[in-house]
Amino acid sequence: MGWRNIFRRRKDDEIKNTTDTLSTETVSTENTETKNNFFQRLKSGLSKTRQGLFGKVESLLTGRTIDEELFEELEDLLIQADVGFETTMYLIDELRERAKRDKLKEGIQLKETLEQVIVSIFSENAAPLAIGDNSPAVIMVVGVNGAGKTTTIGKLGYRLKQEQAKVLFAAGDTFRAAAIEQLETWATRIGVDIIAHKEGSDPAAVAFDAVAAAKARKADVLLLDTAGRLQTKKNLMAELGKVYRVVSKELGREPDEVLLVIDATTGQNALSQARLFNEVVPLTGIVLTKLDGTAKGGIILALSHELKIPVKLVGVGEQNEDLQDFDPESFATALFSD
Amino acid sequence: MPFGNLASRLQETFKKLSGRGKLSEKDVTAALREVRLALLEADVNYKVVKTFTDKVKERAVGHEVLSSLSPAQQVIKIVNEELTELMGGTLSKITLASKPPTVIMMVGLQGAGKTTTSGKLALLFKKQGHRPLLVAADIYRPAAIKQLEVLGEQVGIPVFSMGDTHSPVDIANAAISHANSHGNDIVILDTAGRLHIDEDLMEELVQIKEKTKPHEILLVVDAMTGQDAVNVAEAFNEQLGIDGVVLTKLDGDARGGAALSIKTVTNTPIKFAGISEKLDGLEPFHPDRMARRILGMGDILSLIEKAEASMDEKKAKELAEKIKRAEFTLEDFKDQLQQIKNMGPLDQLIGMLPGMGQLKNLKGGLAVDDSHLKSIEAIINSMTVEERQNPSIIGGSRRRRIAQGSGTRVQDVNRLLKQFEQMRQMMKQVSGMGKGKKKGRNMLPFFR
Ligand SMILES: Nc1nc2c(ncn2[C@@H]2O[C@H](COP(=O)(O)OP(=O)(O)O)[C@@H](O)[C@H]2O)c(=O)[nH]1
Ligand SMILES: [Mg+2]
Numbered sequence: 001m002g003w004r005n006i007f008r009r010r011k012d013d014e015i016k017n018t019t020d021t022l023s024t025e026t027v028s029t030e031n032t033e034t035k036n037n038f039f040q041r042l043k044s045g046l047s048k049t050r051q052g053l054f055g056k057v058e059s060l061l062t063g064r065t066i067d068e069e070l071f072e073e074l075e076d077l078l079i080q081a082d083v084g085f086e087t088t089m090y091l092i093d094e095l096r097e098r099a100k101r102d103k104l105k106e107g108i109q110l111k112e113t114l115e116q117v118i119v120s121i122f123s124e125n126a127a128p129l130a131i132g133d134n135s136p137a138v139i140m141v142v143g144v145n146g147a148g149k150t151t152t153i154g155k156l157g158y159r160l161k162q163e164q165a166k167v168l169f170a171a172g173d174t175f176r177a178a179a180i181e182q183l184e185t186w187a188t189r190i191g192v193d194i195i196a197h198k199e200g201s202d203p204a205a206v207a208f209d210a211v212a213a214a215k216a217r218k219a220d221v222l223l224l225d226t227a228g229r230l231q232t233k234k235n236l237m238a239e240l241g242k243v244y245r246v247v248s249k250e251l252g253r254e255p256d257e258v259l260l261v262i263d264a265t266t267g268q269n270a271l272s273q274a275r276l277f278n279e280v281v282p283l284t285g286i287v288l289t290k291l292d293g294t295a296k297g298g299i300i301l302a303l304s305h306e307l308k309i310p311v312k313l314v315g316v317g318e319q320n321e322d323l324q325d326f327d328p329e330s331f332a333t334a335l336f337s338d
Numbered sequence: 339m340p341f342g343n344l345a346s347r348l349q350e351t352f353k354k355l356s357g358r359g360k361l362s363e364k365d366v367t368a369a370l371r372e373v374r375l376a377l378l379e380a381d382v383n384y385k386v387v388k389t390f391t392d393k394v395k396e397r398a399v400g401h402e403v404l405s406s407l408s409p410a411q412q413v414i415k416i417v418n419e420e421l422t423e424l425m426g427g428t429l430s431k432i433t434l435a436s437k438p439p440t441v442i443m444m445v446g447l448q449g450a451g452k453t454t455t456s457g458k459l460a461l462l463f464k465k466q467g468h469r470p471l472l473v474a475a476d477i478y479r480p481a482a483i484k485q486l487e488v489l490g491e492q493v494g495i496p497v498f499s500m501g502d503t504h505s506p507v508d509i510a511n512a513a514i515s516h517a518n519s520h521g522n523d524i525v526i527l528d529t530a531g532r533l534h535i536d537e538d539l540m541e542e543l544v545q546i547k548e549k550t551k552p553h554e555i556l557l558v559v560d561a562m563t564g565q566d567a568v569n570v571a572e573a574f575n576e577q578l579g580i581d582g583v584v585l586t587k588l589d590g591d592a593r594g595g596a597a598l599s600i601k602t603v604t605n606t607p608i609k610f611a612g613i614s615e616k617l618d619g620l621e622p623f624h625p626d627r628m629a630r631r632i633l634g635m636g637d638i639l640s641l642i643e644k645a646e647a648s649m650d651e652k653k654a655k656e657l658a659e660k661i662k663r664a665e666f667t668l669e670d671f672k673d674q675l676q677q678i679k680n681m682g683p684l685d686q687l688i689g690m691l692p693g694m695g696q697l698k699n700l701k702g703g704l705a706v707d708d709s710h711l712k713s714i715e716a717i718i719n720s721m722t723v724e725e726r727q728n729p730s731i732i733g734g735s736r737r738r739r740i741a742q743g744s745g746t747r748v749q750d751v752n753r754l755l756k757q758f759e760q761m762r763q764m765m766k767q768v769s770g771m772g773k774g775k776k777k778g779r780n781m782l783p784f785f786r
Contacts, residue, residue, distance in 0.1 A: 082566070145587065145615070154480075231591075265563050269590070296565075299564065318479070
């Protein structure tokens, strides 16, 4: 079953391939048509954020000597990318130390160091999507309203299906108007089954039925949608906790993944989101959506640094193929593009 | 926890500030450093923060420190005023067309809350006796049309849709004809979410605008938006010319600095705030509340307000009268101390008050730090009403009783009574001075 290893494989080789492809500006032609399209989409998705690789940092650092003023300007760049004050301070301190240790003089020498520091924050707790070991693997998708949960499920479902996995959707957002129809449209579009109840019904009951169905139908992966909720709403969060417990009970173990979806345009509030969601449902990873815009999503640096939750996937558009594995290097690069 | 740190950093900074009279550049700079952090934590765009703090600095340096405030509090007060002013007045009005229907176009990024806000706005108008029509012009997102239809049904408002096979421009056009023939005086266009850098989709909005000539284009923005808010708002405004902003999801714990960023770059009013997922969850936007929220210094601001409130004119006049009639009693004294206690670090405060400086020079000093204040209160509390009105009746045995009752020593009671007498003497002089001249000028600030 090829799909079981895709994420691991992708992490090791294909993403490397992708990066190579991107940096040499040629698209590999040895793959099938779908693959080819896939990479092309990756490329066009990224190219929007990639413009002028490290452009801002490079033009800032070039021809400068390392001094406090330069660190301050770097600080501004990080703040501007939503990295947040605390983590920015950490990065700058780290940079300052390494510059001293390695006796760096030229500003431009900081570029690589900065990239290393950023990448190391992510690699400390990097982990691929953990869906290779159990059947059915259950992925629960949570987050605030409008973050991109349902779309992420659609795109992830598409991708797993491409890899021959048997996918099942569960329409766990029974609250928002037409949320069920939204996921149903995706299910039809990509050709997967869906478990859905009526609008207004108990989401825990949907989850229960979906797990039972996934087992009975021998699905490989169950993708469970949930209603968007602000992390400060006590009863809605309690409701989510209940869904999690029902899934765990029916499954006989905890869900394989609980993914928190975060919109890349989000500022410092993402920290509160991750903290409070994590208190109710133990998060296993983050999906960063809408990276196809101009927002840099720098807040995930703070999330990784302070909360140690791995970033697993990124959304770069609204089409089937617009979902990628998270790649720290290209993220670091895009963080400072124009 | 960033906020915890911020609060303690602020305390630290405030302790260091010692300026009196006029705000020095050093004081202002130190206080503004904390303000800058507060604003960044709230997601105000860093460039906007810079422009803003520069402006405040200009205004604050050399500014008189209000008698009731510490220098840092004074800076914060100025910051809050500037912020509130920048956020604009309450302008939650939608301009209605002289010839109906009034066309309102909702625009914004994906997931900002346009559809829900459209439903809320329609409900608001319906409650005011209008006959709104909702228009499903998002043909892209799966089930977006259905979403609006469900909302329309929930609030009993008609929804115009043509499925997802016609262009949004055509749909919008047809909707207006529909409104004309069905007597709908307000048309709300729910457009698809789009990235501000998506040229094709932005062009589509321009087309809709040209064809339907909307009276209001409202940009819907998520309150959790970070630094990118300026790019988004600028792009939408440049290409469409927006008339107002709706800030959504304010019922969460986002500080909402995006509001300030957007206001600064577009200079259009924020008209409404979304405060619940429910359809009645739309409020007029309150700039003053938002300024407070962004600044995130609720405690300090409350303190500043309390201090100002305690300077209440009417009370002050009453007291001034009492003094003139030499009726100022220990009871009044206690009240006054109570008020001061709410204002901030006492020793600093008292020293800064015009007139009170003299009190400090009194023999033995006026005990004004917090622990002393407590014992003063305890002493006064242990007195009978009669004793408070007329301290001269307090002899040796009464003093012993009071000391025992208040857990202090007889010396403490003696000192308080002595100081109070000195104070009364001084007050007489002060109020005497005022006679015939400008009243209240050099008086104790309490009595201004
Ligand atoms: N441009 C862009 N839009 C996205 C992305 N992910 C989701 N969206 C859009 O964001 C909006 C909200 O997404 P949805 O999946 O309904 O969010 P949910 O409320 O969290 O389920 C929809 O209009 C989606 O099409 C992305 O990666 N890029
Ligand atoms: Mg959804």
